[in-house]
Amino acid sequence: MSTPKQVPQEYYDLLEEIQAIDFVLVELNLYLNTHPNDTEAIQQFNxxxxxxRKLKKQFEKKFGPLMHFGKSYSGYSWNWDNPPWPWQV
Incomplete structure (x- = not known):
């Protein structure tokens, strides 16, 4: 197994932004399950x-694939084996 390479602070910062916005999306999704007509919440969710999506695209452009099972493209050459994975940092 290869040793994970050092990653710049920007990697961690961008990953934290993605995690934060995705947390908000989970919370809004739960709220909208019980308040489906709240147009302000729907607008915020959208x-x-x-x-x-914008942050994930930015992350992948700079640091490689973020999601698996066809939700992220691979560069050439195959770059799924380039550590660290986002969950390893």
């Missing part, structure tokens, strides 16, 4: 969803 904005956060857009921001989450």
């Amino acid at each position: 904005q956060c969803s857009y921001e989450s």
Whole structure:
């Protein structure tokens, strides 16, 4: 097994932003399950969803795949074996 390489602080900062916005999305999703007509919450959910996709795209462009099972593309050459994985940091 290869030794994980050192990653820049930006890696951690961007990953933390993604985790924070995805937490908000989970909470909004739970809220909207019981308040499906709250247009302000729906608008906030959609904005956060857009921001989450934007941050993930930015992360993958700089640091490689973030999600598996076809939700993230691989670069050439295959870059799924380049540590560290986001859950390893």
